[in-house]
Amino acid sequence: MSMLRPISSWSWCFNKSNILIQSNEEERQRFNLYRERLLRAADIVPLNPEILTAALGYELTYGLAPQDALVYTSVIHHLQQNPSVESCFLNRNSRDFDNPDIVDELDKNNCKMIPRFDDGLRFVQTRLVSL
Numbered sequence: 001m002s003m004l005r006p007i008s009s010w011s012w013c014f015n016k017s018n019i020l021i022q023s024n025e026e027e028r029q030r031f032n033l034y035r036e037r038l039l040r041a042a043d044i045v046p047l048n049p050e051i052l053t054a055a056l057g058y059e060l061t062y063g064l065a066p067q068d069a070l071v072y073t074s075v076i077h078h079l080q081q082n083p084s085v086e087s088c089f090l091n092r093n094s095r096d097f098d099n100p101d102i103v104d105e106l107d108k109n110n111c112k113m114i115p116r117f118d119d120g121l122r123f124v125q126t127r128l129v130s131l
Contacts, residue, residue, distance in 0.1 A: 043082075045074045061101075068096050079109035086127065087111040090120035 045051075051073050058076075059069035075089050089106055091097055094115030106113050114120045 043078065045078045047074070051077050062099055064096060068093065072097065072102070075111070076105065076109065079106075079111050083110065085110065088120060088123050089113045090117065090123075091115065092117065 047070070051070065054077070055066070055069040055073040058064055058072050059066060062069075062072075064072060071091075079087060087110060089097070089111055091113070092115060097113060098115065103113050112123065114123055
């Protein structure tokens, strides 16, 4: 008696492989679609030596964790490069960034701190309507 099975009995395996391949391809297409949309709509703020150096100051001044200081410094740097643009800092990490001095600095840079995504969506939608 042979231990090998006829190829026809392995067809279920090929069907499952095809499903996995198709699922992987669909996921890649979705990723590419959203990446393109994000790149068209967003400004990507590069991490550079100036931001890394300034982050230490915000870390010490506001008691921010290193990663939060990098985020905040990047936001401030971007705002200073684009002073006339009304902006929002949308971040659910409100307990670290909800400091009156941080909120004041953002306000001075024409930026509103928004700790909830639904509020951020409303902020953006109302600005789009006025365009």
